[in-house]
Amino acid sequence: MTQRIPVVEKILSANDRLALENQARFDGAHVLALNFMASPGAGKTSLIEQTVKGLQGHLRIGMINGDIATSMDADRAQAAGAIAVQINTGGDCHLDAVMVQSAIAQLDLTVLDLVIIENVGNLICPAEFKLGTHKSVLVASIPEGDDKPYKYPGMYRGVDAVVINKIDLLPYVPFRMDFFKKGIEVLNPGVTQFVLSCRTGEGLSGWLEWLQKQVKEYRKV
Amino acid sequence: MHELAVTESVLEIAIRHAREQKARKITNLYLVIGQWSNVVDDSVQFYWDIISEGTIAKGATLHFRRVKVELICQDCGQEYQPANDNLACPKCGSTHVKVKTGEEFSLEAIDVEE
Numbered sequence: 001m002t003q004r005i006p007v008v009e010k011i012l013s014a015n016d017r018l019a020l021e022n023q024a025r026f027d028g029a030h031v032l033a034l035n036f037m038a039s040p041g042a043g044k045t046s047l048i049e050q051t052v053k054g055l056q057g058h059l060r061i062g063m064i065n066g067d068i069a070t071s072m073d074a075d076r077a078q079a080a081g082a083i084a085v086q087i088n089t090g091g092d093c094h095l096d097a098v099m100v101q102s103a104i105a106q107l108d109l110t111v112l113d114l115v116i117i118e119n120v121g122n123l124i125c126p127a128e129f130k131l132g133t134h135k136s137v138l139v140a141s142i143p144e145g146d147d148k149p150y151k152y153p154g155m156y157r158g159v160d161a162v163v164i165n166k167i168d169l170l171p172y173v174p175f176r177m178d179f180f181k182k183g184i185e186v187l188n189p190g191v192t193q194f195v196l197s198c199r200t201g202e203g204l205s206g207w208l209e210w211l212q213k214q215v216k217e218y219r220k221v
Numbered sequence: 222m223h224e225l226a227v228t229e230s231v232l233e234i235a236i237r238h239a240r241e242q243k244a245r246k247i248t249n250l251y252l253v254i255g256q257w258s259n260v261v262d263d264s265v266q267f268y269w270d271i272i273s274e275g276t277i278a279k280g281a282t283l284h285f286r287r288v289k290v291e292l293i294c295q296d297c298g299q300e301y302q303p304a305n306d307n308l309a310c311p312k313c314g315s316t317h318v319k320v321k322t323g324e325e326f327s328l329e330a331i332d333v334e335e
Contacts, residue, residue, distance in 0.1 A: 001335055005242055007328045009234050011227055011252070094223055124259045125223035128326075150306055153290075154257050157320070185316040186292075186308035 015129055018097035022104060022132025029109035031062075032218040033117065035131050037155065038139035039148075040121030043165040045073045046198035047139055047207075048116055052080040054208045059215060062115040064103040066095040073118060082116075083107065094125035097132055113215055123152040134218060135160040142166045146176045149183030156184055161192040163207060168197040224264035228272060231265070235278055235331050244333030247278040255288045255325040262287075281331075290323030 010016065026033045038044045045065075052061050063082040065074040066089055074086035085106045087099050100117060107115065117133055119126040138159040140148060143166060149156045156162070162184060170177075177195075184191060192210065196203030231250065239247050254260050262285045273279050293300050294310035295317040301310065309316045 002248060002332050003242070003244070003335065004330055004332050005238055005244075006330050007234060007238050008330075009238075010327050011230050011234070012326070014230055014233060015226075092223075092226075094226075096226065128223060128259060129226075147306070150308065153308075154259050154324075157257070157324075182316060183308060186303075186318055189317060 012128060012130075015097045018101060019130035019132040022097055022100050023134070024132075025104050026109065026115065026132065026134070029112070030219060031109050031112050031115055032135075032215050033115045033131075033133040035117050035119060035126075035133040035136040036139060037119045037123075037126045037136060037159070038121060038141075039123050039144055042121070042139045042141040042144060043198050044118050044121070044139050045076050047163060047165060048077050048082070048118060049080040050198050050201070050204055051116070051208065051211065052077060052082045054204060055212065056081055058212060059113045060111060062107050062109070062112040064100065064107070064115060064117045066099065066118060066120045068092070068120065077118075083112065089120060093120055093122050094129050095119050095131060096129045100131045114211070123148065123155045127152075127154045127158055135214065137161045137163060139163045139165055140180075142169045142175050143173050146174075146180040147183075149180065149187055153187050156187040159188065159191065161194065161210070162188075163194045163196065165196060165198055167195055167202065168200045223259075224261060225268050225272075227260055228265050228268035231269070231328055232272055232276065232278060234328050235281075236276060238331060239277060239333045242333060242335075244335055245277060246334040247281045247331055248334060249282050249284060249332035250278075251284045251286065251329045251331070253286045253288060253325045253327050253329050255323040256290045257320070257323045258326040260326065286329070288322050288325050291321040292318045293321050294318050 063077040063084040066087045071086040074084040078084040085103045136159040194207045296315040297313040299312040
């Protein structure tokens with residue numbers, strides 16, 4: 001006999017549960033964790049380098065880097081002064097809570113204030129998988145074009161801050177900032193935004209101040 | 222691209238619920254997928270046929286209920302489906318809107334045989 005069973009369970013609930021465990025690990029060590037997401041080449045690693053250099057002496061930063069292959073990004077972060085762990089996803093287009101769990105085990109959280117997880121460059125899949133981070137940051141960049149919020153609404157909806165990188169290229173690339181920001185405004189009203197260039201350093205100070213404030217506020221809780 | 226992970230999760234949830242009911246076989250699965258959740262039906266179906274092999278869910282049919290994106294304007298109350306390149310309210314132009322539907326991503330029910 002056939003019987004219908006109501007399930008009503010979120011499809012990625014197992015990942016979500018594990019993400020909560022990861023968050024508990026971070027909380028246990030009083031470490032704020034961020035999930036950096038972006039398309040390939042938007043400047044995630046450059047922003048991490050600038051962040052590590054800019055906050056040297058203020059915050060101790062660890063980095064978990066997810067890439068399909070190589071440890072080039074983790075090496076760059078390490079050279080800038082971060083304690084870095086590389087995850088090679090071997091073809092997976094996103095990080096998930098399981099991969100992050102094993103990476104956390106390789107980090108000594110007791111000597112850190114902040115962990116930045118650099119997700120695989122991709123504007124689709126990473127949005128679906130929680131990692132256990134406290135905040136998510138989307139790094140967008142001018143050459144990607146101003147239509148990205150409209151094309152990847154899922155990504156723009158779930159983040160706590162949007163960094164618009166490579167503004168030094170604005171004179172050379174058609175990019176309607178109003179159109180771009182209007183898309184973000186609908187998808188994620190009031191989301192914190194930073195307009196900056198990792199190459200020239202323009203606008204970086206606002207980002208660094210925000211990050212320090214996030215760590216301070218997190219510690220109060 | 223992430224459909225394999227999604228499909229594995231669907232299988233795990235379905236088998237767990239079927240076992241709780243002491244069912245021997247899963248025959249149908251009913252999935253709800255919002256337009257803004259990034260899942261491709263055909264891909265899920267493709268992986269399903271492979272990974273359900275050898276489980277109590279082998280041969281089960283996947284049913285996809287697609288839910289369109291609907292937004293509600295917080296200023297004038299208009300409910301609407303957004304245009305491609307304009308997400309703002311078509312009536313009053315406000316960008317102060319909320320997502321009503323379109324982000325669903327769950328397994329609603331399964332049919333089992335005892």
